[in-house]
Amino acid sequence: MATTPLPRIAVSACLLGEPVRYDGQVKTCAEVRDGLARLAELIPLCPETGAGMPVPREPVDLHGKASSPRMIGGVSGEDWTMRVQSWIDAALDRCAAVGVSGFVLKARSPSCGVGTAALYPTPGATPLRADGLLAAAIRRRFPHLPLVEDEGLDVEAFVLLARAAVAGRD
């Protein structure tokens, strides 16, 4: 009897325990590394190290308009926006090519947060909540695919959603 192939799910690399976080710490998400990995083929993405940021590194923040935020180094003021966006565009091309059917990203990150990244509309202002650069790009490019954060992840429900999102397109 033919078996159904596992869906391909792209995940924030740090959720798998990869040492890519700004502070050099490892923060594995067991639901992703162990639970989701049983039900899907996982594709790790890390926009910050992908764009050339070292580990450890200064934290970056989002500034400006929600529709076109800039990613700026919190100490140096270095503008990473173009390099990170360019890496994201290429990574999402690869995701499309291999038929990714959903995304699980790290909460509160300026790259990966799904509506939970801090966005500073003006210097020193109280931050708003916004999508990180990767989450925003996924929403634009794959509006039909499930996009969630690690916190509160229901692995089985998510995989069902991912399978349903691509059903009938194969």
Ligand code: SF4
């Ligand atoms: S949250 Fe995203 S950008 Fe930050 S370390 Fe994890 S994968 Fe990389």
